[in-house]
Amino acid sequence: MPDPAESVEAMRDGLEAVGYLAAESTALVSFLAAKLGKPVLVEGPAGVGKTELAKALARATSRKLIRLQCYEGLDEAKALYEWNYRKQLLRIQAGAGAGETGDEGWSGVHDDIFAQEFLLERPLMQAIASPEPVVLLIDEIDKTDQEFEAMLLEVLSDFQISIPELGVMEARSRPLVLLTSNNSRELTEALKRRCLYLWLDYPEVERELEIVRLHAPELAETVARKLVEVVHMVRGLDLKKPPSIAESIDWARALLMLGADDIDSSVFQRTMSIIVKHRTDLDVVAERVGVKLDDGVLGRLGTTG
Ligand SMILES: Nc1ncnc2c1ncn2[C@@H]1O[C@H](COP(=O)(O)OP(=O)(O)OP(=O)(O)O)[C@@H](O)[C@H]1O
Ligand SMILES: [Mg+2]
Known part of the structure; x- marks a missing residue:
């Protein structure tokens, strides 16, 4: 490569x-x-x-x-570094036990406990x-x-x-x-x-279709295409939280598990909570998209293109 x-x-x-x-x-x-x-x-x-x-x-x-x-x-302590207090303390106690007292002894211990090995490296x-x-x-x-x-x-x-x-x-x-x-x-x-x-924005239909197929290769292409078209349509509605690529992938995997070979209005109603996750959004989507699926508008979309 x-x-x-x-x-x-x-x-x-x-x-x-x-x-x-x-x-x-x-x-x-x-x-x-x-x-x-x-x-x-x-x-x-x-x-x-x-x-x-x-x-x-x-x-x-x-x-x-x-x-x-x-x-x-x-x-900083969680992002950069922090001192390993527990280990430092043990070192100090060990020093005291070995008679490292007085100014000289302490300065040796001090140099010791602020060495690299007492550092906890964060990301x-x-x-x-x-x-x-x-x-x-x-x-x-x-x-x-x-x-x-x-x-x-x-x-x-x-x-x-x-x-x-x-x-x-x-x-x-x-x-x-x-x-x-x-x-x-x-x-x-x-x-x-x-x-x-x-x-980074939501991708166009063709790229999202490729991404979905990459993550759920067993899903029939016609179903995958219809799925992506429905998702794009849902994104076009004025929702609190439009579905993301992650949700398209989840939906594809769910349809695969359910053995769905089409996305008709009944399949859509049953599974739409995978892509729409707000109470008010659900109402909007059920009304606007569910109807279209019944009309066969998206059905035709799904088999063309
Ligand atoms: N271009 C792509 N190719 C393949 N897979 C993708 C692509 N874009 C997104 N995905 C898939 O979409 C899912 C969501 O992606 P990711 O978690 O990176 O999103 P994010 O932008 O970091 O989201 P958040 O803002 O919620 O953290 C992942 O499973 C990822 O594999
Ligand atoms: Mg992220």
Whole structure:
């Protein structure tokens, strides 16, 4: 297999070979990120393949994936490093037992307990300390606060971490960094400036059909096509939460298990909660799409094209 970092086409093929069907823009940005060593900020609605892109990039480039899952209140101790207090305490107790008391003894113990072996490396540090380059996924960065973002900026621009007790720790290799966001808050300009940007959206019918067929290959093509067309139609309604690719895949797998060979209004009514997950959305969809399936409008759509 050619090196995915060789060209945009090689990147697209590399991603496809590991089960990720990338749009042109996705392949392009991934290629540039690998070439330029710049982080990528991936934004888009839920379930369109943001997290999966990082996983696929790791598989395609044969790199280890290190993931930092962000959440409200995430701090440096959980993202960067913290001291292993328990181990430090044991060391101090052992020192006291061995008669390491007094100023001299204590300074020896102090030097000891702030050495690398007492450090608990968290994902950002692991990514930088790894001798082999890794893929670093900083997932759902929008869940953290701006303070955390500022700290991250430092790491991402200098690829080094300064530890007061130990000094500066330089990166041993440069990770390929992907940050994902669901847009729950606007990220700072400073962060955006340092990143390449990729907007992932719901794919067009043909690509989504390919993705669904990749994940549920046993489902008949006519059913898969109708499924994707129905999903696209549902997305066109004004819903609280439109169905994502993840839900299309789940629906395909469910239809397969139920042995459905068509999506008529009865199959749709029974299974639509797989793609629509809000009480009010269910009402809208049942009324608007159910009727169309009875009219055979989508039935005809499903067998054409
Ligand atoms: N281009 C693609 N090729 C193959 N599979 C895909 C593609 N896009 C999405 N998928 C599949 O869709 C599902 C959802 O993707 P993923 O979890 O990456 O979404 P997400 O954008 O990270 O969602 P969220 O914002 O909820 O975290 C996964 O099972 C993934 O395999
Ligand atoms: Mg995700």
